[in-house]
Amino acid sequence: MSLDKQLKAEYQDKIVWITGVGQGIGLSTAKQFSALGAKVIGFDKHFSDASVLYKSVQCDLSNLLELEQILAELISSGLAPYNLINVAGVLEYDSIDALTTEQWLHCHTVNCSAVFLFIQACYNNFKQNKAGSIVTVGSNAAQTPRQKMAAYCASKAAVTQLTLTAGLELANYGIRCNVIAPGSTLTPMQTGMWQDDSGAQNVIDGFAKEYKLGIPLQKIATPDEMAHSIVFIASNLSSHTTMQVIAIDGGATF
Incomplete structure (x- = not known):
């Protein structure tokens, strides 16, 4: 059986939860799972293409009380996921002395605390079903400090360890939990940091003054490339991979 047929056989009519489906990596991931026959439940504030979704859930991931209620309702309605894919994230970009407490908390709330609620909401169903997996999109910045990205780096380090700990706790139930750690990817978050048309090339070349290496492959990743990896790691094609940061x-960051 071809790999494509294996994936379609696995995902036909399976419920997959994906956060951050409004754009970028989340949207690309939703499209790929949908093409495999999955029933994608997508979470975001805004949706640019809801046609690929089985159900769209409009929510603000920084509102934890509201989010907790939304997730509980989905679970009680029999819509617990086979795969939980945590993609949504925000960037607060400023030096430590200029960051506000509000910026710091916002970054940690969306990038880590919301993921905690998603994992917790699905936890018992994963244990009972003994099938499926969790994939969190972290960042290579979780292990490599970046100037003016203290809140982001710290939040991604936190959500990485959260996901790996979930993997350790759920391993006896056959549930795999892994982290995809992207570098510079062609998303609005990335392009929002560019100053001019040379932004892409500058990222590829690196910033010596900021102690940031360039990209040896000489290109910036696309959301589709990240989505391919997410689909593979989430699927049974990667059945013996868990608690890994890829x-x-x-x-x-070699």
Whole structure:
């Protein structure tokens, strides 16, 4: 059986939860799972293409009380996921002395605390079903400090360890939990940091003054490339992979 047929056989009519489906990596991931026959439940504030979703859930991941209620309702309605894919994230970009407490908390709330609620909401169903997996999109910045990215780096380090700990706790139930750690990827978050048309090339070349290496592969990743990896790691094609952090950054953090 071809790999494509194996994936379609696995995902036909399976419920997959994906956060951050409004754009970028989340949207690409939703499209790929949908093409495999999955029933994708997507979470975001805004949706640019809801046609690939089985159900769209409009929510603010920084509102934890509201999010907890939404997730509980989905679980009680029999819509617990076969795969939980945590993609949504925000960047607060400023030096430590300029960051506000509000910025710090916002970054940690969306990038880590919301993921905690998603994992917790699905936890018992994963244990009972003994099938499926969790994939969290972290960042190579979780292990490599970046100037003006203290809140982001710290939040991604936190959510990485959260996901790996879930993997350790759920291993006896056959549930795999892994982290995809992208580097620079062509998303609005990335392009929002560029100053001019040379932004992409500058990222590829690196910033010596900021102690940031360039990208050996000489290109910036696309959301589709990240989505391919997410689908593979989440699926049974990767059935013996758990508690791993897989950097996909073109060699930027070798």
